[in-house]
Amino acid sequence: xxxxxxxxxxxxxxxxxxxxxxxxxxxxxxxxxxxxxxxxxxxxxxxxxxxxxxxxxxxxxxxxxxxxxxxxxxxxxxxxxxxxxxxxxxxxxxxxxxxxxxxxxxxxxxxxxxxxxxxxxxxxxxxxxxxxxxxxxxxxxxxxxxxxxxxxxxxxxxxxxxxxxxxxxxxxxxxxxxxxxxxxxxxxxxxxxxxxxxxxxxxxxxxxxxxxxxxxxxxxxxxxxxxxxxxxxxxxxxxxxxxxxxxxxxxxxxxxxxxxxxxxxxxxxxxxxxxxxxxxxxxxxxxxxxxxxxxxxxxxxxxxxxxxxxxxxxxxxxxxxxxxxxxxxxxxxxxxxxxxxxxxxxxxxxxxxxxxxxxxxxxxxxxxxxxxxxxxxxxxxxxxxxxxxxxxxxxxxxxxxxxxxxxxxxxxxxxxxxxxxxxxxxxxxxxxxxxxxxxxxxxxxxxxxxxxxxxxxxxxxxxxxxxxxxxxxxxxxxxxxxxxxxxxxxxxxxxxxxxxxxxxxxxxxxxxxxxxxxxxxxxxxxxxxxxxxxxxxxxxxxxxxxxxxxxxxxxxxxxxxxxxxxxxxxxxxxxxxxxxxxxxxxxxxxxxxxxxxxxxxxxxxxxxxxxxxxxxxxxxxxxxxxxxxxxxxxxxxxxxxxxxxxxxxxxxxxxxxxxxxxxxxxxxxxxxxxxxxxxxxxxxxxxxxxxxxxxxxxxxxxxxxxxxxxxxxxxxxxxxxxxxxxxxxxxxxxxxxxxxxxxxxxxxxxxxxxxxxxxxxxxxxxxxxxxxxxxxxxxxxxxxxxxxxxxxxxxxxxxxxxxxxx
Numbered sequence: 188x189x190x191x192x193x194x195x196x197x198x199x200x201x202x203x204x205x206x207x208x209x210x211x212x213x214x215x216x217x218x219x220x221x222x223x224x225x226x227x228x229x230x231x232x233x234x235x236x237x238x239x240x241x242x243x244x245x246x247x248x249x250x251x252x253x254x255x256x257x258x259x260x261x262x263x264x265x266x267x268x269x270x271x272x273x274x275x276x277x278x279x280x281x282x283x284x285x286x287x288x289x290x291x292x293x294x295x296x297x298x299x300x301x302x303x304x305x306x307x308x309x310x311x312x313x314x315x316x317x318x319x320x321x322x323x324x325x326x327x328x329x330x331x332x333x334x335x336x337x338x339x340x341x342x343x344x345x346x347x348x349x350x351x352x353x354x355x356x357x358x359x360x361x362x363x364x365x366x367x368x369x370x371x372x373x374x375x376x377x378x379x380x381x382x383x384x385x386x387x388x389x390x391x392x393x394x395x396x397x398x399x400x401x402x403x404x405x406x407x408x409x410x411x412x413x414x415x416x417x418x419x420x421x422x423x424x425x426x427x428x429x430x431x432x433x434x435x436x437x438x439x440x441x442x443x444x445x446x447x448x449x450x451x452x453x454x455x456x457x458x459x460x461x462x463x464x465x466x467x468x469x470x471x472x473x474x475x476x477x478x479x480x481x482x483x484x485x486x487x488x489x490x491x492x493x494x495x496x497x498x499x500x501x502x503x504x505x506x507x508x509x510x511x512x513x514x515x516x517x518x519x520x521x522x523x524x525x526x527x528x529x530x531x532x533x534x535x536x537x538x539x540x541x542x543x544x545x546x547x548x549x550x551x552x553x554x555x556x557x558x559x560x561x562x563x564x565x566x567x568x569x570x571x572x573x574x575x576x577x578x579x580x581x582x583x584x585x586x587x588x589x590x591x592x593x594x595x596x597x598x599x600x601x602x603x604x605x606x607x608x609x610x611x612x613x614x615x616x617x618x619x620x621x622x623x624x625x626x627x628x629x630x631x632x633x634x635x636x637x638x639x640x641x642x643x644x645x646x647x648x649x650x651x652x653x654x655x656x657x658x659x660x661x662x663x664x665x666x667x668x669x670x671x672x673x674x675x676x677x678x679x680x681x682x683x684x685x686x687x688x689x690x691x692x693x694x695x696x697x698x699x700x701x702x703x704x705x706x707x708x709x710x711x712x713x714x715x716x717x718x719x720x721x722x723x724x725x726x727x728x729x730x731x732x733x734x735x736x737x738x739x740x741x742x743x744x745x746x747x748x749x750x751x752x753x754x755x756x757x758x759x760x761x762x763x764x765x766x767x768x769x770x771x772x773x774x775x776x777x778x779x780x781x782x783x784x785x786x787x788x789x790x791x792x793x794x795x796x797x798x799x800x801x802x803x804x805x806x807x808x809x810x811x812x813x814x815x816x817x818x819x820x821x822x823x824x825x826x827x828x829x830x831x832x833x834x835x836x837x838x839x840x841x842x843x844x845x846x847x848x849x850x851x852x853x854x855x856x857x858x859x860x861x862x863x864x865x866x867x868x869x870x871x872x873x874x875x876x877x878x879x880x881x882x883x884x885x886x887x888x889x890x891x892x893x894x895x896x897x898x899x900x901x902x903x904x905x906x907x908x909x910x911x912x913x914x915x916x917x918x919x920x921x922x923x924x925x926x927x928x929x930x931x932x933x934x935x936x937x938x939x940x941x942x943x944x945x946x947x948x949x950x951x952x953x954x955x956x957x958x959x960x961x962x963x964x965x966x967x968x969x970x971x972x973x974x975x976x977x978x979x980x981x982x983x984x985x986x987x988x989x990x991x992x993x
Contacts, residue, residue, distance in 0.1 A: 209451025210458055218553040219270055219450055221540060222302065225551045226266035227494055228535040229298035232320070233327035234259060234513060235528060240320040241537060241545055246529040248519045255518070256328035257335045258291035260511040261375060263493040264407045265295035268373055269562065270554065271453050273303070275461055277556040282368050284361055284567045284680070286346045288354030288384075289375035289407065291512075293336045294327065296344065302547055303555045305342040305563030309715055317545025339709040339716060343563035345570070345679040347702045352381030353672045358402045359390040360676020361567060363643075364618040364660075368400035368567060368680075369464070376408045376417035383668035388434035390669065391482050392646045395657050396471035398618060401464045404436070404484040409491035411508035420488070427486065437463065437481040442488035444506075449489065456485050477657065479645045494534070496527055566681075571717020573681030577620065577776055578613040580606065586798035587765050592814070593840060593991025596791035599833070600727050602765040603772055603787070604635035607685065610776070611660060612639040614683075621660045621677060623670040624687040628661055631687050631727045632789040636661050667695040674722065675703055683720040683776065690726040690786060691733070691742040700749065700782060707780050708753040718779035725772075725785050730920055731834035731896070731932055732790045741924035741932075743897035749784050750863065750901065754872040759784045759863040761896055763836035764794050766801035767861060774805065786896060788833045790929075793991065795836070808862030808874060811884060815843050815857035815993060824856035826951050827885055828943065831860040832896025835919075838933055839894045841940035844993055846947060849961050853951070858884055866905040878910065887911045890950040894938055895919040916946055930982040934972055941965040 211219065232240055234257035239250040265287060276283050287296050300306040301323055307315045313322045326332030333340045336348030346357050358372035378384050394402065408420040419427060424440060431438040439459060441452040460483040470476035492510020497503065504514045515524045515531075540551050559566055566572045585606045587597050607622060614620040622628065622636060629637075641656025642663050648655050662673060667688060674684045703722055710716040726745060733740040749757050758781050762768040768787045775783035795812075796804060804810055818824040830839035836859060843857050860866065867875035876884070885891050887910040895902050899917035906912050923935040933939040948954050948962040955962070968983075975983050 210454050211451055215274075216447060216450055218550045219274060219454075220446060221548075221550045222273065222552070222554050223266055223270045223446070224535040225302060225540040225547060226270065226295060226298045227263050228532060228537055228540060229301060229320070229323070230262040230266060230294035231259065231495075231532055232324045233257060233294045233297065235518060236324045237329070238321065238325075240324050241317055241541060242529070242532060246525060246532070248525065251519045251525070252325075252329065253519070254328075255513045255516060257294055258512050259294070259495055259514055260409065260411070260491040261289040261292045261407070262295040263495070264409055264487065264489050265289065265292045265373060266298065267449070267453065267489065268371070268405055268407070268487070269295065269299040271450075271457055272371055272562060273554040273556060274454065275457050276560055276562070277554060279461060280560070281461075282560065282565070282567075283562060284345070284368060284370045284565050285343060285562045286354050286358045286361070286370060286372040287337050287344070287348065288346070288351070288373050288378050290348045290351050290378065291336045292348060293334060293338070293341065296337045296341055297323070297327065297333070300342045300563035302551065303561040303563050305561055308564075309342045315546060317541075320541075320545050339706055339713060343561075343565055343568045345568050345676065347706050349705075350698060350702050351375070351378035352383040352668070353675075353699065353702075354378065355384055355387035355402070355404060356390065356669050356672025357676035357679070358404070359387070359394060360673035361680045362394065362400035362402050363621065363673065363677055364398060364682065365400040365567070365680065366398055369461075370400060370402045371405065372402055373405045373407050376406065376410070376420050377412040379406065379419050380417065383666070383672065386666045386669055387672070388431070388436070389664070390673075391435040392479070393643045393662060393664070394482070394645060395643065396468050396480065398658050401468065401482070403460055403464070406431075406438075406484065406486045408486060408488045409493075410506065411491050411511065413511050414508050431484065431486070432481070435479070435481055436484045438484050438486050440486045440488070444490050444493065453485070453487065459483065460485060496531055499524070499527065568680075569715070569717055570679050570681035570719045571779075574683075574717075574720055575617070575619065577610060577683045577720070579773055579776060580609040580613065582606070582769050582773055582798055584609070585769055587794055589766070589794045589797045592795050593793045595794050597765045597794055598632050598789055599762070599765040599768040599787045599792055600725070600789040601632035601635070603725070603768050604633040606769060606772060607633060608635040608639050611636055615639065618660065619682040621662055621674070621682070621684045622687060623662045623674045623684060625667050625670055625692070626663045626665045627687060627689060627728070628663055631689075631725070633687060667692060668699065671696040671699045675699070678720050678722055681719065685723045685725055685776070687725045687727065689740065690729040690745065691740050693724060693726055693745040694742065694748070697745070697748050701752070704752045704756050704782055707756045707782065711755065711780055721775060721778045721781040721783050723775045723783045723785070725787065727787055727789045729786055729788055729896070730924070731832075732788055732929060733924075735926060737926035738924035741920070743786070743920050746784060746786065746863065746897050747901050749782065750905075752782070754864070754867070756780070757782050757784075758874070759786075760861055761786050761832045761863065762805070762861055763830070763833050763859055764792055764796060764801070766794065766796050766798045767805055769798070770801045770805040771861065786832065792833045793837060795840075804859070805861055808865040809858065809860040809876070809884065812857045812859055815840055816855045817843075817847055817851070818854040818856050822854055823886065824889055825854045826947050827856045827858055827889055827891040828947075829858040829860065829885065829891055829893040830895070831863065831893075834933065835894035835896055835938060838938055838940045838943060840991055840993075841989060842943035842947070844991065845940060845944050845965075847993060850958060853947075853954070863905070866902065868908055881909055882911065885909070885911055889914060890947070891915045892943055892946045892950065893917045894943060914950070916950060918943065918946070928976050928980070928982045930972065930986045931976055934969060939969070941968050
């Protein structure tokens with residue numbers, strides 16, 4: 188058995204015989220095959236070579252990289268699909284965005300971008316010639332170079348290949364409200380085993396053939412992951428077909444290891460799929476068809492590591508898991524491996540593919556589209572080129588009147604719902620704003636949206652259904668992964684949106700937000716990547732008002748997770764009332780290149796600030812509420828009561844009122860924090876406060892009792908470098924949750940007003956002796972609370988009926 192799989196064109200100048208039933212004539216087949224061979228050659232070169240890119244001299248160890256990093260196994264399949272996409276794009280004048288799911292298929296996508304010229308246009312120092320090819324090879328997985336996966340640095344990409352499972356949901360997000368766009372998505376059979384990808388097949392039930400584009404999935408079955416077979420590749424074809432048809436697809440199977448035959452079959456399959464997509468869209472857009480179509484897809488079976496070494500050291504490689512990464516690992520030290528690598532590279536006959544200066548020959552580029560139709564040049568893959576300002580209405584139309592602080596209640600997210608509905612109405616024609624959420628839009632009090640749009644739905648409807656609409660722009664599916672992926676794809680292609688979720692279950696997409704933050708951080712440093720609309724989270728149904736669902740629904744830790752990420756990208760806001768929520772929402776919806784997290788309640792909350800006050804307070808990010816404190820007269824406070832979050836704010840103000848009544852001589856300052864990053868030093872976050880500003884607000888030496896929405900240690904982590912950190916005492920959630928009354932939740936976690944007063948007595952020097960009676964009274968109320976709720980099932984009247992009277 189030969190060391191290297193011989194390419195069928197091993198005799199120079201020979202032409203593979205076209206299939207009698209295939210759509211390609213001999214010249215088309217020869218040119219497509221030349222492009223595929225060139226892409227394969229470039230993929231291998233990136234993994235191995237740091238010099239001698241055109242093999243103008245015998246390969247020597249000095250030409251090989253000292254560290255061999257990259258993934259060959261998936262690359263020939265990706266190159267094959269890319270080659271055939273070029274063909275149909277050019278022939279049919281299509282606008283196509285490509286999403287490459289196999290995680291580390293970077294060599295293939297970079298190779299094709301270099302071949303179509305977009306790489307050299309983006310990075311002029313990597314020209315489309317021999318010198319540029321040398322730079323292309325050397326930079327791959329090399330210090331100071333580019334990653335081994337498809338990343339923001341790769342022209343034409345919107346999908347980070349570092350984590351598997353999200354390619355198809357990104358593809359559908361890109362297709363929504365893009366009626367002229369085809370999104371071709373290669374799904375690796377390894378990633379097809381993930382939960383998010385398995386759910387993504389259901390996106391066909393949300394794709395509107397009239398207003399949306401189309402997605403063409405290509406399920407690439409090469410049989411193996413890193414070390415194990417893949418599930419779908421081992422299913423009998425009839426079982427796999429039944430599965431995919433059950434998902435709502437019409438699968439076409441292409442399989443084989445003879446390149447000429449596979450070229451013909453894949454060309455025929457793509458032609459069929461595109462004809463079928465065109466027919467679906469014509470019937471919906473012109474004939475008014477409303478039935479849910481079976482969208483076409485391709486199942487492509489080719490060997491893993493196809494055209495690479497068949498055997499290495501007596502072990503089978505091509506068509507096995509051994510081809511996953513670097514098939515020949517000892518090239519610098521093993522002469523036999525070096526010989527095999529040279530035979531492998533020369534099997535593509537680079538002299539036929541590139542001229543003496545290293546430029547691709549005309550046959551190689553014959554199938555490549557022109558201009559922005561090249562996959563690497565699609566403006567949809569650089570969404571900032573397409574994004575428009577969001578038409579946000581004046582906040583005065585939606586703000587609540589605040590005649591007397593702390594006396595009137597509103598549901599903040601219901602107020603926000605009116606603003607979002609106005610944005611949805613203002614974008615009705617341009618269709619570039621969507622709201623995603625896992626079956627919770629109405630539960631989260633955002634149902635005003637249904638006055639302007641429905642919930643996207645293409646499946647069966649019943650008379651009892653409400654608000655379902657084929658052209659709806661509210662998207663609900665009980666998969667946080669799909670909501671996140673749809674929104675990412677939507678934003679990355681130049682649109683706007685909001686993700687609304689129960690606070691506790693935002694953790695389901697922890698890993699996805701990691702990847703998006705990394706993408707944004709990298710993209711911000713690439714001058715050719717234009718800023719896109721921010722990814723905005725609204726976390727509601729939060730920990731303090733999940734008293735009816737109980738412990739399973741109580742977790743405020745998503746904020747901690749996000750604030751661990753790149754400070755240049757992440758922002759976290761905790762507005763204390765309806766008007767501050769409106770002001771924060773207006774800000775984040777206008778912003779670019781951030782991940783913004785807003786935590787706000789949906790239950791009735793006191794109104795504290797007028798709209799003008801809310802705007803000023805949000806601009807500061809943190810500030811003293813002079814009307815709530817008692818310091819006055821220019822004197823330093825004896826204690827600072829700080830708060831962040833709606834429920835902690837209410838408890839803090841109730842504690843301030845108790846102190847005002849019982850200890851009127853005590854100078855109390857009340858500080859509210861909206862922007863959590865303000866607590867960081869200025870050198871650690873763009874929103875951070877300089878030390879002098881922090882000390883002026885919180886004092887450098889007075890006790891600070893901080894009532895915080897989430898886990899207390901986050902505040903300590905943010906503030907540990909401050910001069911007053913030793914005097915900082917934080918109350919927050921400490922995993923004491925259950926189904927109980929709203930006030931009992933704060934009592935269980937020692938965040939209640941009475942505990943805060945006790946903390947003041949305990950921590951203000953000299954106060955413990957003078958206010959011992961007050962401390963005991965506060966403890967007694969807490970004990971009375973425990974007995975009351977067990978007898979009456981409701982909170983104490985003085986708590987339930989409390990209003991601000993300061």
